[in-house]
Amino acid sequence: MTEQVTTATDVNRMRELNALSIVRVLRGNPPSTVTELAARTGLSRPGTDVIVQGLVADGWLTVVEPDGSSIVGRPARRYRFNAGTGHVVGVDVGAHKVLAMLSDLDGTVAATSRLPVDPGAGPAERLAVADAAVDECLAAAGLRPDEIWAITVGVTGPVDAGGRTALFTPLPGWESVSPAEHLATRFSCPVQVENDCKLAALAERWQGAARDADDIVYLLAGMRTGAGLIIDGTLRRGYGGAAGEIGALRAVRWLTAPSHLESCPSLPAGIGTDDAAAWVFNAARSGDKAAKTAVRRYTRDLAVGTAALVLTLDPQLVVLGGGFSRSADLILDQLARELGRTCLRVPEIRASTLGAESVALGALRLALDEVDARLFEAGLPAPAAPRA
Amino acid sequence: MTEQVTTATDVNRMRELNALSIVRVLRGNPPSTVTELAARTGLSRPGTDVIVQGLVADGWLTVVEPDGSSIVGRPARRYRFNAGTGHVVGVDVGAHKVLAMLSDLDGTVAATSRLPVDPGAGPAERLAVADAAVDECLAAAGLRPDEIWAITVGVTGPVDAGGRTALFTPLPGWESVSPAEHLATRFSCPVQVENDCKLAALAERWQGAARDADDIVYLLAGMRTGAGLIIDGTLRRGYGGAAGEIGALRAVRWLTAPSHLESCPSLPAGIGTDDAAAWVFNAARSGDKAAKTAVRRYTRDLAVGTAALVLTLDPQLVVLGGGFSRSADLILDQLARELGRTCLRVPEIRASTLGAESVALGALRLALDEVDARLFEAGLPAPAAPRA
Known part of the structure; x- marks a missing residue:
């Protein structure tokens, strides 16, 4: 030429x-x-x-x-x-708490706010708590709403392309709510809404137990059981946002798995649903026979749904996250044995290292990805919240 | 600048x-x-x-x-x-037949050869039939082996990164065979080996029922049941090549689903295993009550494994392929109803349009993809089989 x-x-x-x-x-x-x-x-x-x-x-x-x-x-x-030229916010809207985090463009967290919310609270009350948590972060970082370049909100249940949880949500009244529309009244930047398991999977790959893997099944193991899937390094949402919802299939036993813990015969009277699982795991660790049986049955059922995911995707790695990951010492070995019985190739299994912060961290990551996508598409204008 | x-x-x-x-x-x-x-x-x-x-x-x-x-x-x-500047070969090595196809770089088929093989034949005999089918294609197209730029061989069972079917294969003696090494003695071009369901999925997206979709679950429905997955437009192999092998999980009932057809009480004596399913489908179409029940039970079990795939991946489209897709008229409606009962979002379901040629066509497509990858990596030298 x-x-x-x-x-x-x-x-x-x-x-x-x-x-x-x-x-x-x-x-x-x-x-x-x-x-x-x-x-x-x-x-x-x-x-x-x-x-x-x-x-x-x-x-x-x-x-x-x-x-x-x-x-x-x-x-x-x-x-x-110059990572400080812009900031993003990630919010985990859970059943019992809202956790908000604010970071610069490198993902370095500048502020965190954790506020309790009543499990029975309606959508207006829950969104007000989310607003308060975000406001605390902005105040701590000394930033105005228009200095935020992207926000991601993590919620339970599958989320459709419009950021709605219309298919199914365990939060009361939440199916008629759009957190994105709510936040858009105060923030001019893009607001994404995403399923909590998917965000936790992103977080584990970014900063947690899955940093070296591209094909990951993330298990959210708690009183609800869910999954987030990363394939070839990319979070997979599915055509309608419902990827990973294997738990809805009765045959894989995820719907009933936690009931083995709640109905453990050695569970003392007066221990509430929220604390029952923790008590059973502790008792199993101390040698309580009935508790050990309950944990074994729980893990056996957890393994059926996990096997369905592993056989479908053949991942490199399974990450055990969620509240029960604190008891990974009681679960991982048996989970590996059960998968060994049913799966053609058993992936490595690791416990989450991010614990309760994984959903909010994943929300930060998705917000950063959103900023990057706009930046690299728009061709790098001078720093300012890039237009959506 | x-x-x-x-x-x-x-x-x-x-x-x-x-x-x-x-x-x-x-x-x-x-x-x-x-x-x-x-x-x-x-x-x-x-x-x-x-x-x-x-x-x-x-x-x-x-x-x-x-x-x-x-x-x-x-x-x-x-x-x-200039599509005629190079050619590729796709081979479907099945239990009962070998089908070879040869095409130019646009995928226009220049020669086809279909040869029978005994289901009990050992690996040496089966590979000899494959060689003969490829030779027939070369002769019909007037090409030498060194004028072929890439070959893909489709086989049953999961295939690892080395092109071996070590994990599991229903073909006798095949776990110790490397078709890639065998063909490398005559062909200097790259030889890929891939699972038949995965290739059929590629073919349906290329020329068949899934041309307009990027998220596809392909079902190979026959006396064996298998699946191939395309996510975001890319065939997914899994970390060890075993993606889509949900059928190995007993809870999803794919292992036993075809037995409902084989054990249909109205099946006349003397009809062999290979023809039993076709007889039952025809009888059901003619109103035979026992046959209709058998088909209904088969479809119900097919739906359990399909639901596991759909709930895991939330695809846009399910394609019913394999030998039983000729009886899609008896299967599709019920399959959709069963998925409606278990899945959060029911994808569209279509019957395969490629029939028995889908695996060989998918092998051509993968061979063409391999050529493209090398071309675009090597930066377009003058036409010649690009080096691996």
């Missing part, structure tokens, strides 16, 4: 793509010199320098001056992604 | 990417003019012309001269992808 057929349009398009390559290399990585950036992007050094200076002028990158500790030659300037 | 920072490397890289864009636009599409190609790729017209002439010189494109029927002005030359 000769110079005269390289049009101005071609060159501009290439420059934009190259700027994206440089930002991608710096997102979440240590500061780098122009020489390092040129090597990692495959671009020429002079071309890289021009683009980097433009990104600094626009506010996307900041200069890290050399600290002068080098004794050989003049140390080179480094550049880092 | 100024001209002096556009290095020769940057320009060469851009030219290569632009050539790939043009080939992509022409693959499987009608011939186009330079002006049309420029519009569709977003490249400048002079730049497009330079690249097109290079691709013609290399043999990737051929010129379609104007037919002179235009009466207004001079008609423009068109260019088409």
Whole structure:
């Protein structure tokens, strides 16, 4: 090819793509010199320098001056992604609590708020608690609503493409609510609503037990049992948002699995439903025979639905999350044995490392993904909440 | 950006990417003019012309001269992808037959060979039949083995990353066989081995009942029941190649489903296993009560495993394929009703339109995908079987 057929349009398009390559290399990585950036992007050094200076002028990158500790030659300037140029919010709206988190564009959490909510609370009350939790985060971080670039809200039950939980939700009155529409009255940024199991799966891959895997079945094991699926590194929602809802199939026994714990004969009178499972796991750990039987039956039923997921997807890894993951020591070995009996290939099984924060963290991750998608589509304007 | 920072490397890289864009636009599409190609790729017209002439010189494109029927002005030359520059082979190695197909790079079938094989035949005999079927195709197309760019072999049972069926195979002695190694003694091109259900799923999306869908559960319904999964437009193999093997879970009843047909009380004596199902479906169509009950029980059990797949993946579409899809008229309505009882969202259900050719066609598609991956990675050398 000769110079005269390289049009101005071609060159501009290439420059934009190259700027994206440089930002991608710096997102979440240590500061780098122009020489390092040129090597990692495959671009020429002079071309890289021009683009980097433009990104600094626009506010996307900041200069890290050399600290002068080098004794050989003049140390080179480094550049880092300016993660503080924007922020996102993740909210976990659960049955008993709302957990909100606010982070910069690198996902570094700047504020957290956890507020209790009555399990029987209606949608208006629950949304008011969510608002309060988000407000606490904004106040702690010193930010206005219009400085938030994306919000994700995690809820129980499958969520359709419109952010509604119309198919099924265990939260009272929630099927008629749109948290996205509610938040849109105060926030101009995009608001996504997503199923809690799916968000927890994202979180485990981002910062938890599944950082090294691309094919993951995440189990939310608690008084409800759910699943989130990551296939080839991507969260799978399904055509209507209902992927992972294997628990609805009676044959796989997830609907009744926790009842083995609630109906444990050695359970003392006066222990409420919310605390029964914890008591049974502790008693099993102390050698209580009836409790050990209850845990064994629970795990056997948990394994049937898990086997259905594993046989369908053949994942690399199963992550046991949710409230019962605190008792993974009592569950994992038997779960592996049961899968060994039914599955052609038994994946590795690990316990969640994120615990109760996994849904809110996954909501942050999805909000960051949303920002990235808009940024890389819009071609990197100067920092401002990118338009939806 | 100024001209002096556009290095020769940057320009060469851009030219290569632009050539790939043009080939992509022409693959499987009608011939186009330079002006049309420029519009569709977003490249400048002079730049497009330079690249097109290079691709013609290399043999990737051929010129379609104007037919002179235009009466207004001079008609423009068109260019088409030269699909005949390379060929691929797809082979379906089944229990009762081997079906081989040979196509050009557009997937247009140039030769087909179908040879019977004894269900009890050992691996050496079965591979010899496969060789013979491939040889018939080569002879019919007038091609040498070194003119084949890729081969895919479809087999029953899950296939691991090494192309082996070590986990489980219903073909006698087949667990110790590597069809890829066998074919490598005669063919220098890449040889892939893949599970038959997965290939049939690919074929239905390529040319069959699922052309408009990206999230597909394909059911192979016959004396064996299997599944192939396409998610977000991509065939999913699973971490160890065992995705879709839900039938191994006893709770979903696929292992025993066909026995309802084989044990139908109205089945006359003397009808062999291979013909029993066809007899029962026909009898049910004619109103035989026992046959209708057998079909209903079969479908009910088929639905349990299907529900597990649907609840796990929430697909857009379920395709009923395999030998029993010829009796889809007796199965589809009930299958939809059963799914309606258990699934949160019932996908559309359609019968396969490709019948007995689906596995071999899917093998062609996978071979073509393999060629494309190598071409677009290697950056379009002049036509020749691209190196693996």
